Amino acid sequence: MYKIALCGNPNVGKSTIFNALTGLNQHTGNWTGKTVDLKEGSFKYKDNEYIIYDLPGTYSFLCHSKEEEITRDFITFENVDLTVVVVDALSLERNLNYVFQVLEMSDNVLLCVNLMDEASKNKISVNIDKLEKMLKIPIVGISAKNKNDINSLLNKIFDALKDNACNKIVIKYDKNIEKTLLDLEKIFPSSLSSYKKRFLSLRLLDDDFDFIKYIIKFYKIDIDKYFEIKNDLLDIGYDNDKIRDEYTTVISRHANYVARNAVSFAKKDYLKKAKFIDKVLTNKFFGLPIMFLFFLGILWITIVGSSIPSSFLFSIFNNFKNILNDLFFSLHLPNWFIDFFINGVYSVVTWIIAVMFPAMAIFFPLFTFLEDLGVLPRIAFNLDCCFKKCQTCGKQALTMLMGFGCNAVGVVGSRIIDSKRERVLSILTNSFIPCNGRFPTLIAIISIFIVGTSSNVLSAFYLGILIVFSIIITFIVTRILSFTILKGKKSSFILELPNYRRPNVRSILIHSFFDRTIFILFRAVKIAIPAGIILYLLSHCYFGESNLLTIFSSFFDPFGKFIGLDGTILLAFLLGFPANEIVVPILIMIYMKENSMVDASNLSFMKDLFITNGWTIKTALCFLTFMLFHFPCSTTMLTIYSETKSIKWTSLAFILPFFIGIILCLFINFVFLFL
């Protein structure tokens, strides 16, 4: 069995290759010893088994970011049999800078030049043979979409592992640095390969002090000797800046030389098309409206498109429920258990799956499509200025956009934000954005109480107002937070706007399914089980005439009335903690004094029920506000904790929207006093 590491710059099609190689045989595992999630997958080729690790994409190893450290540590210390570096044929020069840095770390590197088809379409030709001769490592040119090309990559990997190919290229720096490196290599244990010694010595000259400390401890380096050698270099004027400059210049000179010799451009402006599209998308007048329409289109497709598969799932689950009932009955299981399992656990879990799954299975592939197409960075680019005013950056626009699909995904997506402070801001404010699970409820209440008829256009208009309102609140809260408890310098917004690319359907489906839909659904179901049990117990435990649900409702009633709602609504929100979708079914269930959740498909029935329970236009407005701003659902809470690993931020994420919701409801009540 062979271990392979896959690395490269961002936006070079690394994950497409990973998906093509492993297909469904992949999962996100924890890298032992470190709290880092790494994607790993396995495949077979010519009777050999391979495990491949998808390392985070970075531009270089110069910035000491967390992703760079993960990649560096994995390649240098995990004893991989082969490191496959993926590069973009269209911007080979920049990519070669990265390749040269990897070549210093590992002596078994295979270079995979991806997007050869895009390059030839743009009349850029990359001479693989020449490249192979200059770099002295195995190189294969492919386009990841092409099945034959994936085969030739597999073949190349097979050959490289069989021949035990190692690279012999050594980049030389100026003579003073070379002399120091020679001295430093001597202080390492002699058993170490000369290759590794050189790499570690180079790192000792760098200014990543955590890594230097680690090297010194791990290899038991004589610290005095190390400082003596380093000080000698310092004495002749080589401070950290100068060493760093020498390092980057030499590497970029090499990259430039190789690229100049191996790449030829026939067409003059191959970026003309991308420039044209960008000029439209970032136009002063059309840019923002076009993006807004895009976004509305996605929401519309999701809301309309998910209702049919959702009711289909409901009917399947319902049929299966009867089968299950009969089965349990024939097994002579006790009646109370059958009722408890089917009406308690089974119905809540399947309810959540039926309402959540179709919406996410539509929204996330669409979102991933835009992501792979290359549109998302342009959205961040267009909106950066607004976010800068809140001391954050345009990437938060993207996490907000993900939040419309599911807040938990938005929270995970905040990883794209480099600065820790800005990432926490984005995580804390993500639940202000109404997710898929809240849209059907918002629309139902709007059409019953505000529009009055079932006019879709008017409902959509009011929904739009609510969305804009939630975005405004997000901005205000972000700004307040970044001037109070999350004070700090705003980071820069240096972002690559990658070339447009035709997305690969298979890769989209795998990515949106595995990393988003299934991931969220699994977390939701895990919490739905205990929630179902609690709901069942509350509705079946009677004290005198009324069950616990009614008792709790009347307990919450004074506070509920105080903020313009009622006790039952508050209880429904509390019990709907696992998923916003089940708030209304629980509400109807309590109002009707039923023992299990009731479907709310009939709007006029819902209207009558709510009005007999004392709802007015004020209740509806407060309900809508509270639906937008209350504690995040349990799945999101779990995700916030696993992303921040901080009880402080997790509890703040709970309290903040809840508090704002209460304040806004009180404000609505206040306004109604004067009407």
Add this chain to the structure above:
Amino acid sequence: MDVICLELNQLNIGKKAIILDVLKSDLKRRFSELGILKGNLIECIYESPFRNPRAYLVNGTFISIRNEDAASIKVEVI
């Protein structure tokens, strides 16, 4: 012909320039890994609807830089 030296944020859209120096040291690394290095060619290609940030073409890729950060890059117009 006179040599015109500017900060990158003053470079007009559609104009090309040679990078002379990157002043702000905390961004130097981030710039250098994207190919924004002394001696390289850079072109301002378009701006966002609010005129900040702007997009530049370096080494065959589009890169977005805020004007306040671009001010630390000295260029020579060609």
